Amino acid sequence: MGQKMLMKGNEAIAEAAIQAGCRFFFGYPITPQNQIPEYMSKRLPKVEGGCFLQAESEVAAINMVYGAAGAGARVMTSSSSPGISLKQEGISYIVGAELPCVIVNMVRGGPGLGSIQPAQSDYYQSTRGGGHGDYRMLVLAPSSVQEAVELTQKAFDLADKYRNPVLIMGDGLIGQMMEPVEMPEYVKPELPEKTWAATGWKPGCGRDRAIINSLYIDPNVLEQHNRKLFAKYAVMEQEECRWQEEMTDDADYVIVAYGTTARIARSAMRKLRENGIKVGLIRPITLWPFPNAPIQKAAEHAKAFLTVEMSMGQMVDDVRLAVNGKKPVEFYGRTGGIVPTVREIVEQIENMAKEAK
Amino acid sequence: MEAQFLIAGFGGQGVLLIGQLLAKAAMHxxxxxxxxxxxxxEMRGGEANCAVVVSDEPIGSPLVTEPPIAVIMNKPSMLKFTPSMEKGGLMLYNSSLIDIEPDREDITAVAIDCNGIAEKLGNARTANMVMLGAIIQRTGVISIDSAMEALKATFGPKKEHLLPINRAAMEAGAEAAK
Structure with a gap:
């Protein structure tokens, strides 16, 4: 760990990526993630082998990512909701071709151009694939700048490990906020060699031609390919689920919230505990795979759940699937770029406690 | 201990810098x-504000929706944020540019002639540092020394010669807020 610095979420993510060996960044400007490309444009040209390129569009940027990933590089792109929508075709191709890359989405209000303020309304898009076809991405949701740094570095390792894109899902607040950060010294884990990378083939070079492809004309071959992808996703579900639990052991009411919303829920939890209501918090860190286990465990003893999101209710579906009808699952959300307040969450739980009596 | 600040003014007044120095100093x-x-x-002359939270516990929401402490550098910000202030809150406002008082009986309002004091010191651009001095005096969340350390790190060697005038501005602001 280095010295503590006060950094914006966006800048911290960019620096963390460079520390983790990211040498290629392709992007296109959009608020509220602009400090990522801005930082990359300053820093990457000074790093050996570093290349920053502002593409002519989001579509171009994601296809440059496709190319760099195919050549075996550590590569990243970032955008915000409308821009991420534009990248979906490319992301689907990258998944189909089994290539690793890191994508950052600093989510803003939608639909359409929406607003530039924080939102979490891209949950469905992020966790259900987003583009066409049957696929999944690992989705990591930091709730502090420090965690954004750690998850960014982890994202590159996970992408390489599974040969699959990893999405970091933040929001305008995570991107724009400054918090103290200690940049960890990046230690690369043991990862399989990228023997599949298209780095230039010559006769006698000792390997087969590397073919980067997502087209399978024969349905039988494509079905086989999809089964292979899903076998990989099954391993991710087994091994990559991450979450944080706070005070759930004796909780009557369990709040499920991620990212920015989880921070506010934590403050609400403390206030409610002071008032004698036993509240716990489950914070999914991976949105996919979704942490079913702690929710199922809490459903054994909790009276009810409250899911809080900056959307009209998306993750709440996954919470309900995990609870599976055992206990009531309530929802509270703000949308359009409005961030819920501590007071609002406190009132929600107080009302639930009153109704239970 | 938790202190929540809302610092508001127009772009170019250095309101974001006041907040950053406060946060950096408290971090150190x-x-x-x-x-x-x-x-x-946003644009120069448009509205700008920032929320700063300082706490000995992990920080929940970084937003300050009902400010217990509001630092107001221009009149539109005074009109905008006075109604949302917490009961019993503290407002420090820049009376050089604000010719009214906040219309709330249940808050403490302290007028600081930020631009006037800065001009007297010979550098009008230090009006924000006058206000930072007043914040330090009234809240004690950080000290002038730690604010100066943070400013030194922000300025870097190129602007080091500006440190004394900024210190003088902070001290004058602290004096005015007594």
Missing amino acids: DGMNVSWMPSYGP
């Missing part, structure tokens, strides 16, 4: 901090 003093700017289609 070992506190948890967050700094959150308003962001939008």
Whole structure:
């Protein structure tokens, strides 16, 4: 760990990526993630082998990512909701071709151009694939700048490990906020060699031609390919689920919230505990795979759940699937770029406690 | 201990810098901090504000929706944020540019002639540092020394010669807030 610095979420993510060996960044400007490309444009040209390129569009940027990933590089792109929508075709191709890359989405209000303020309304898009076809991405949701740094570095390792894109899902607040950060010294884990990378083939070079492809004309071959992808996703579900639990052991009411919303829920939890209501918090860190286990465990003893999101209710579906009808699952959300307040969450739980009596 | 600040003014007044120095200094003093700017289609002369939270516990929301402490550098910000202030809150406002008082009986309002004091010191651009001195005097969340350390780190060697005038501005602001 280095010295503590006060950094914006966006800048911290960019620096963390460079520390983790990211040498290629392709992007296109959009608020509220602009400090990522801005930082990359300053820093990457000074790093050996570093290349920053502002593409002519989001579509171009994601296809440059496709190319760099195919050549075996550590590569990243970032955008915000409308821009991420534009990248979906490319992301689907990258998944189909089994290539690793890191994508950052600093989510803003939608639909359409929406607003530039924080939102979490891209949950469905992020966790259900987003583009066409049957696929999944690992989705990591930091709730502090420090965690954004750690998850960014982890994202590159996970992408390489599974040969699959990893999405970091933040929001305008995570991107724009400054918090103290200690940049960890990046230690690369043991990862399989990228023997599949298209780095230039010559006769006698000792390997087969590397073919980067997502087209399978024969349905039988494509079905086989999809089964292979899903076998990989099954391993991710087994091994990559991450979450944080706070005070759930004796909780009557369990709040499920991620990212920015989880921070506010934590403050609400403390206030409610002071008032004698036993509240716990489950914070999914991976949105996919979704942490079913702690929710199922809490459903054994909790009276009810409250899911809080900056959307009209998306993750709440996954919470309900995990609870599976055992206990009531309530929802509270703000949308359009409005961030819920501590007071609002406190009132929600107080009302639930009153109704239970 | 938790202190929540809302610092507002127009772009170019250095309101974001006041907040950053507050956050940086408190961080070096070992506190948890967050700094959150308003962001939008902004421009010089447009509205700018930031929320700063300093706490000895992990910080929940970095937003300050009902400010217990409001630092107000221009009149539109006074009109905008006075109604949302917490009961019993503290408002420090720049009386050089604000010719009214906040219309709330249940808050403490302290007028600081930021631009006037800065001009007297010979550098009008230090009006924000006059206000930072007043904040330090009234809240004690950080010290002038730790604010100066943070400013030194922000300025870097190129602007080091500006440190004494900024210190003088902070001290004059602290004196005015007594």
